[in-house]
Structures are given as structure tokens and as C-alpha cells.
Amino acid sequence: MGTHTYRTVLLGRGNVASHLKEALSETGHQVIPVGGRDRTQPIPTDADLYIIAVTDSAIASVAAEIGDVKGLVVHTAGSVPMSVLPQQNRGVLYPLQTFTKGRPVDMQEVPLFIESDGDLPLLREVAYHISQHVTEMDSQRRCYLHLAAVFCCNFTNHMYRLTEKMLSQHDIPFSVMLPLIDETARKVHSLSPAQAQTGPAVRWNHEVMQAQINLLEREDLRQLYQIISQSIHLDKLQSQEG
Amino acid sequence: MGTHTYRTVLLGRGNVASHLKEALSETGHQVIPVGGRDRTQPIPTDADLYIIAVTDSAIASVAAEIGDVKGLVVHTAGSVPMSVLPQQNRGVLYPLQTFTKGRPVDMQEVPLFIESDGDLPLLREVAYHISQHVTEMDSQRRCYLHLAAVFCCNFTNHMYRLTEKMLSQHDIPFSVMLPLIDETARKVHSLSPAQAQTGPAVRWNHEVMQAQINLLEREDLRQLYQIISQSIHLDKLQSQEG
Numbered sequence: 001m002g003t004h005t006y007r008t009v010l011l012g013r014g015n016v017a018s019h020l021k022e023a024l025s026e027t028g029h030q031v032i033p034v035g036g037r038d039r040t041q042p043i044p045t046d047a048d049l050y051i052i053a054v055t056d057s058a059i060a061s062v063a064a065e066i067g068d069v070k071g072l073v074v075h076t077a078g079s080v081p082m083s084v085l086p087q088q089n090r091g092v093l094y095p096l097q098t099f100t101k102g103r104p105v106d107m108q109e110v111p112l113f114i115e116s117d118g119d120l121p122l123l124r125e126v127a128y129h130i131s132q133h134v135t136e137m138d139s140q141r142r143c144y145l146h147l148a149a150v151f152c153c154n155f156t157n158h159m160y161r162l163t164e165k166m167l168s169q170h171d172i173p174f175s176v177m178l179p180l181i182d183e184t185a186r187k188v189h190s191l192s193p194a195q196a197q198t199g200p201a202v203r204w205n206h207e208v209m210q211a212q213i214n215l216l217e218r219e220d221l222r223q224l225y226q227i228i229s230q231s232i233h234l235d236k237l238q239s240q241e242g
Numbered sequence: 243m244g245t246h247t248y249r250t251v252l253l254g255r256g257n258v259a260s261h262l263k264e265a266l267s268e269t270g271h272q273v274i275p276v277g278g279r280d281r282t283q284p285i286p287t288d289a290d291l292y293i294i295a296v297t298d299s300a301i302a303s304v305a306a307e308i309g310d311v312k313g314l315v316v317h318t319a320g321s322v323p324m325s326v327l328p329q330q331n332r333g334v335l336y337p338l339q340t341f342t343k344g345r346p347v348d349m350q351e352v353p354l355f356i357e358s359d360g361d362l363p364l365l366r367e368v369a370y371h372i373s374q375h376v377t378e379m380d381s382q383r384r385c386y387l388h389l390a391a392v393f394c395c396n397f398t399n400h401m402y403r404l405t406e407k408m409l410s411q412h413d414i415p416f417s418v419m420l421p422l423i424d425e426t427a428r429k430v431h432s433l434s435p436a437q438a439q440t441g442p443a444v445r446w447n448h449e450v451m452q453a454q455i456n457l458l459e460r461e462d463l464r465q466l467y468q469i470i471s472q473s474i475h476l477d478k479l480q481s482q483e484g
Contacts, residue, residue, distance in 0.1 A: 147457050152405040200321075
């Protein structure tokens, strides 16, 4: 770990901003939070680093407000290209994690993906202060990374949500599912998800699948069940061919 | 824990059978494995307990082969009603977990759901030998439990699988996703999945969603992305109303 600390302006009030603020302060950096879009404070012009941790659609306008500074200006979004920043000294610091307000996250374990066509060494140094896992990746590949994260985090969490709703309709506590949820996540640490798959769709147990579709009252959930089951089955057929 | 041990005939050669065999043997029960449908051994007629751990569609025929015995006959399936068993002394022992051959599972932590209109005390006793978590549940509610398990285990694992495929197309190792997968699972231990949701769909960030759909080359994955995103958004609207 380097011994330099940097004057860092942090723009944003959301979950990513608050988690970065904590991690940077803990590693000795001077963090100057100046809020998000609706801030009243002026933005300092002499900082070493500016981190724009605001909602995707506001990044360009916040960057424009920062204007022509010497310090490195980075945003933290997965799907926004670095080129949205007008500064010459610019970059991206994308933490691949799901952040919820008030829920502590060990930032040292969060993979960070960085990119810069300006002061990359400074960005790399700060990134390694925050986390042990730092990878350089360009904007195009980062988009795929973010897309993949949507599937294995947001879409997975929605499967948990649908589970919770089904169970609550039958007065079964969601907590009975936690050992299964944990084991499903643990399995893919040592098996590929293709090897780890179980259940009616991969076996194409048509009788069980039809019975389960009939249990679903809502048409949108029936459709979702069918589409995911078909996708599981198609993937198995392709794996066998390949 | 009771001190009785029982002569247990285990029918089946799959993952559930092998995990149950191990757990029962460890707790001192005499387990007589007699294979599945294609067995050559005769089925003993004087056992205390018969556990049919075969694929759903074979349960009825294996039960018919067991025939008229005094011992308790149970199957282990989530979506098959107890009534498929012709015996008077019958029941169900459903372990709510995903089992993969060769992968050890701590059965003491696996929730077991039991049902019997025969010797329920014996089933309860054996179930508590296997696991600390035993719940009585009838066949109708168990179907919903199994349906919910398909969503939060099999469908979740498929999200991991789709993630793996997307990443491998861009030479990104699946392992970068493991901290995110783990945190997504951990979060729902203390937050409801509705509170835990993050990402473009719950914020209805249309620009990111459209860009992500455009990154998906296959039409079936585009459809899947749209349907799950709509379901996330619909759920959020309903939660706000409710």
C-alpha cells in the first residue's frame, strides 16, 4: 500500500457514495463530500481526485459542473462509458457489489474495475487502498460485466422475492429457504453453474413442471416460469452438444 | 434424540438417496440400500422404514413393488402427494436442499418437511436424527414449498449460469462474480428481498436497460431480460401501493 493520501472530492449521496466515503476515510484519505445534484456547496477546484457517485443519467452534468480541473475525475458506473467525462484527466472506478444503505460491506473484498486514459497510477493506488481486488478493464467490457451482474444479483434477488411472496401466501416463513439459498450460492464456488443445476427443468420433468405452472395464479409468473425453464433446458442441450 | 435405531430400506441411487444413506448410517440406523428401479435384489419385507428416493415418476411403481408391509413407507419428493403411496402406513420425508453427487451437505442444517397418516412418531424421530430442522407439512402446502424452491434455487442457479456464459464470451472469469453472489444471498438473511433489490430495473433506468438489452445477442435472453425486469418493476409498484 502506498503512503500517499489524496484530497478527494466525493459527489453523490447514494449507497455507493456513502460506502466509498467510509472506505476512503478509513484508509487516511481526506474526503470532501459535496452532495449530489442538489448540493449547495461549491466544488473545490484543487482536489487530487473527484469521484462522481451519482445516478447514471446525472454523471455528465455533474462532470460539466466540475469543469476544467487538474485532478483526476472518475465516475463509478458500470454501464456508462468513460468518454462521458469531458475532462482530459479522467477515469472509472466501478465497484462490483450490491450496496444497500445502512448495511456494512467489507470494501476490501469488493472487486474494483478501473480505467483511465489520464493518471492511471493514482487511480490504481487509491483503488488498492480501498480493496485487495483491483482489475483494469475498458468501458466496453465493463458493460458486459455490469450486464452479468444484473443477472446474478438483481435477477437472482427477484427470484428470492417471488419465493417470499409465494411462501407468504401459504403462511410459510421465507427463512425456511435460507439454507437452500446459501447452498445454491456456495455450490458455484466449486462447481460450474451448469454442473450445479438440479430440479424439474434440467431433468425436463414435464409432469412436475405442468403441475407447478398450474399452481401459479398470475399469468406473468406462469410465463416467467416457462421461459426460464425452457432456457435451462436449452442450455443443457447445448452443453451436451458442445 | 431418541435411542431407537431402525432397520431402514433405502430405494434409489440418486443424490437424495446417497445423502440420506450417509446421514442415517451416521446416526446409527441400519440402512439397507436396494437400488432404484433397475435393482436386482429383492426388497426385504420386515424393515421398520422404507424410504423411496427415486425420480418422481417412478415413486408409484416402486411403492407397488414394496407392497403390503408393516413398516412405514415414505417418499422424498416435494411435488408428489403422499396419496400416491398405496400403503396404509405411509408418509413423506422431504429434504429442502439441492443435492449434487460427491458434494457433502451438512444434513443437520437441512430443513426436513414430514407428513404421515400412519406412524408419524417414528417418522418424526428418524427425521430429528437426520436434521435439527423438522416441520410437519401436508402434501398441498409442500407443493408450494417445492415451487418456491425451484425459483430460489434452480432459477437462481440459471441466472448464475447465464452470467457465466456472458462473461466467458468476453474472457472474464466467473469468479469475479462470487463476492456479489455471496452478498446477494447474505443480504436476504437480514433484509426482505424487496428491501434488498438494487439495479436498473427497480430504479426503472430505461437508458441502461435498453443498452443492456442491445448487448444481448440472443432473442430468448432479451425476452428473459425484459420479463424479469418488468416483474421487478411491477413488484415495486405493488409494494408502494400496499
